[in-house]
Amino acid sequence: MNDEVLTPISQAMKEGVITRAELRQLMRRSNFAGFLHLLKFIVVLAITGTLVIVSFDTLWLIPAMFAHGIIVVHHFSLQHECCHYTPFRSRWLNEVVGNYCGFLLVIPNKYFRYEHCNHHTFTQQKGYDPELIELPISLSRYLWYLSSIPYWYAQFEALIRHVFGRISKSEEEFIPVEERRAVIVEARTYFALYLLIIAGSVALDWWGALWLWWIPMFLGEPVMRAIRMTEHVGRPNVTDMKENTRTNLVTRPMRLLCWNMNYHAEHHYASSVPFHALPDLHRRLTGFVHVEKRGYLGAHIDIISQIVGRTPRADATGSEA
Amino acid sequence: MKRERKWHNILPLGDLVSGDVTPARLGRLDLAVYDTEEGVFVSLARCTHQGANLCYGYFDGFAIECPLHQGLFDVRTGKPLAAPATRKLRMLDCRIADGMVQVLR
Ligand code: FES
Numbered sequence: 001m002n003d004e005v006l007t008p009i010s011q012a013m014k015e016g017v018i019t020r021a022e023l024r025q026l027m028r029r030s031n032f033a034g035f036l037h038l039l040k041f042i043v044v045l046a047i048t049g050t051l052v053i054v055s056f057d058t059l060w061l062i063p064a065m066f067a068h069g070i071i072v073v074h075h076f077s078l079q080h081e082c083c084h085y086t087p088f089r090s091r092w093l094n095e096v097v098g099n100y101c102g103f104l105l106v107i108p109n110k111y112f113r114y115e116h117c118n119h120h121t122f123t124q125q126k127g128y129d130p131e132l133i134e135l136p137i138s139l140s141r142y143l144w145y146l147s148s149i150p151y152w153y154a155q156f157e158a159l160i161r162h163v164f165g166r167i168s169k170s171e172e173e174f175i176p177v178e179e180r181r182a183v184i185v186e187a188r189t190y191f192a193l194y195l196l197i198i199a200g201s202v203a204l205d206w207w208g209a210l211w212l213w214w215i216p217m218f219l220g221e222p223v224m225r226a227i228r229m230t231e232h233v234g235r236p237n238v239t240d241m242k243e244n245t246r247t248n249l250v251t252r253p254m255r256l257l258c259w260n261m262n263y264h265a266e267h268h269y270a271s272s273v274p275f276h277a278l279p280d281l282h283r284r285l286t287g288f289v290h291v292e293k294r295g296y297l298g299a300h301i302d303i304i305s306q307i308v309g310r311t312p313r314a315d316a317t318g319s320e321a
Numbered sequence: 322m323k324r325e326r327k328w329h330n331i332l333p334l335g336d337l338v339s340g341d342v343t344p345a346r347l348g349r350l351d352l353a354v355y356d357t358e359e360g361v362f363v364s365l366a367r368c369t370h371q372g373a374n375l376c377y378g379y380f381d382g383f384a385i386e387c388p389l390h391q392g393l394f395d396v397r398t399g400k401p402l403a404a405p406a407t408r409k410l411r412m413l414d415c416r417i418a419d420g421m422v423q424v425l426r
Binding site (some may be wrong): 009010014020023024027029084085086091112113114119122176178179270271272282 | 334338369370371373374376377378379380384386387388391393404405407
C-alpha cells in the first residue's frame with residue numbers, strides 16, 4: 001500500500017483554511033459553465049480569424065495573425081483544464097475537447113495527461129517535475145526560451161520519437177507500462193492526421209490551415225511561453241505549495257483566455273476545482289498562496305530582477321526532493 | 322493460525338455525510354466511507370496510484386475522483402475507471418449495525 005502523500009488540499013483542510021463542505025461545493029462540475037466559456041472563447045477565436053482573412057494581401061496580415069495566434073495558443077489553457085477533467089461534467093467531453101486542443105497544438109493529450117500528473121506530484125522539484133522550466137541563467141537564455149525554439153524542438157522531438165515507438169528514460173517515470181502503447185498509438189494518429197491535412201492542402205491548393213492555424217500558432221507561442229513562465233519560474237524549488245507557485249492577478253479578458261489558470265497556486269492546491277470556481281477558491285485561500293498583484297508583467301519583472309542579480313535567485317534555495 | 326475476522330465500529334451513522342465520502346480510521350488504517358444510493362461502501366482511503374487521500378476527492382454518487390491526478394474509482398467495487406488509476410481500490414466488507422458503520426477485519 002502507498003503512503004498518503006500530503007496533497008496541498010489536504011494540507012489546507014488540516015490547517016482549517018477550507019472545510020470539506022466548501023470544497024465539495026467548489027469541486028462541482030458543470031457542462032453549462034464549460035460550454036458557456038467555450039462559446040465566448042470561440043467567438044474571440046472567430047473574430048481574430050476573421051481579422052486574418054480580411055487583412056489578407058495587406059500589411060495588417062502579420063499583426064492579425066499574431067493576435068489570432070495568441071488566441072490559438074490559449075487552447076492550451078483549455079486542454080490543461082480538460083486533462084484535469086474539470087471544464088465539463090462528462091468525462092468523455094473532456095477527452096474529446098482535450099484531444100481537439102492537443103491536436104491543434106501538437107501536444108498529444110494522453111501523453112500530456114501523464115506528464116502533467118508528475119508535474120502536480122513533484123511541482124518545482126528539479127529532476128522530478130517533467131514540466132519544470134529552469135530560472136534562466138542570463139537574459140539571453142531568457143529570450144531564447146521565450147523565442148519558443150527550444151519548446152518546439154522538444155515537442156516535435158517527442159512526437160517523432162513516439163511515432164517511432166520510443167519512450168525515453170525520463171518519460172518512463174510518468175507513463176505507466178500499460179499505457180505506453182496507447183501513447184505511441186496516439187502520437188502515430190496525430191502524425192498521420194497532420195500528414196493528411198498537409199496532403200489535402202497540397203491537393204486542393206487550399207492553405208487555410210497555414211494562415212489560420214500554423215503560422216499564427218508559431219507567432220503566438222512566445223506569448224504562451226511567457227505566460228507559462230509566470231506560473232513557477234522564479235519561485236523556489238521547494239515542496240511547499242505556498243512558495244513554489246505564483247498566482248497572477250490579471251484582467252478579465254486575460255482570465256477569459258486562460259480559463260482562470262492565472263489562479264495557478266489555487267489550482268495546485270485543489271486541482272479538482274474547475275476553472276469557474278477558482279476565483280472563489282482564491283478568495284478563500286487569501287494569505288495561503290503567493291500572489292503577484294502586478295500580474296504577468298509583475299511576474300516577469302520578478303524573474304528578470306533575479307536573472308540580472310537585483311534580487312536573490314529563488315533557485316539558490318535548493319531542491320528538497 | 323489465521324486470525325478470526327470480526328466487525329469493528331468505524332463511524333457513528335450520524336457522522337456519515339449524506340451522499341458524500343467521510344473519513345474514518347481503524348487502528349492505523351485510513352478509511353473512506355462512501356454514502357451511495359445503493360448503500361454504504363468502505364475502502365482504504367489511499368489512492369492506488371500515488372497515495373493521495375481520496376477523502377479529499379470529488380464524489381459524484383458512485384465514483385470517487387482522486388484529488389491529486391483525478392484518477393477515478395467505482396466505490397461499489399473499487400474498480401479503477403479512469404487513468405492514471407490502474408489498480409483496484411482495496412474494499413472492506415461493511416454493514417450498518419447499532420447505529421454504527423462497521424467493517425469486517
Ligand atoms: S494519486 Fe490518485 S490518481 Fe494519482
